[in-house]
């Protein structure tokens with residue numbers, strides 16, 4: 001929890017005693033506050049993706065001496081950073097939420113604001129784990145898909161929100177309209193409403209397109225984790241070989257039980273993290289999330305004044321409140 005002028009702000013998690021719950025984006029590990037909170041701060045796109053568009057989002061109970069603003073984080077549709085300006089002390093603090101520095105097709109580029117303190121996400125804390133050039137990974141994914149499609153069905157497993165739409169955009173670019181699962185289709189409708197043009201077919205939306213596409217070899221995108229089981233089912237129904245794949249940053253760390261894996265990430269690696277901190281010119285760095293301590297340690301070694309947020313709440317509080 002972050003405290004600004006006696007106002008408790010919960011960052012991407014439900015915490016008792018919070019006056020305001022900030023939800024940076026619609027991924028489920030960040031949205032526990034959505035149903036119970038009275039005061040949510042989130043983008044309208046995030047609330048649409050959560051099916052909460054009618055809720056009075058962004059109901060701000062702003063303290064007298066702080067201003068809040070939302071900045072794009074580059075992670076997925078509607079993903080925002082939270083910037084807090086202490087108008088009394090002049091202290092500027094930015095919390096990144098999930099973020100990346102690289103550009104992608106279905107997400108606005110990250111906005112960088114100067115800050116005194118940044119609170120950075122810690123998903124990939126190790127300096128040795130660096131993502132390859134994104135264009136190269138994207139080309140590999142497109143070439144592999146085109147090639148396998150000559151011999152059978154291609155099936156991707158991806159998060160229903162964010163990664164799926166990115167894969168669909170990459171497939172559209174090489175002339176492929178993929179079939180998608182029900183949850184991906186629901187998220188796609190929000191993306192389209194927000195002006196992201198992606199072409200897809202779904203048995204739940206347009207059965208005629210679905211039937212014509214499945215007459216030939218096709219590409220499917222599913223949010224099911226059991227891509228192997230689904231592949232075997234599809235193979236039985238269509239009497240064709242099915243090639244499975246995942247696209248996730250964790251492909252850089254782990255071996256998946258699929259035919260191919262592409263390290264296409266919507267998170268910052270260590271290099272992007274230090275590039276971000278440098279660009280904000282922040283003097284203090286707080287790390288946040290599951291790997292906060294490891295990231296703080298590694299940043300410290302690299303010469304940054306970094307500490308995990310929870311362990312150093314007092315210092316953060318002081319840093320924000322004191323002029």
Ligand SMILES: [Zn+2]
Nearest residue numbers: 025027075098
């Ligand atoms: Zn996320």
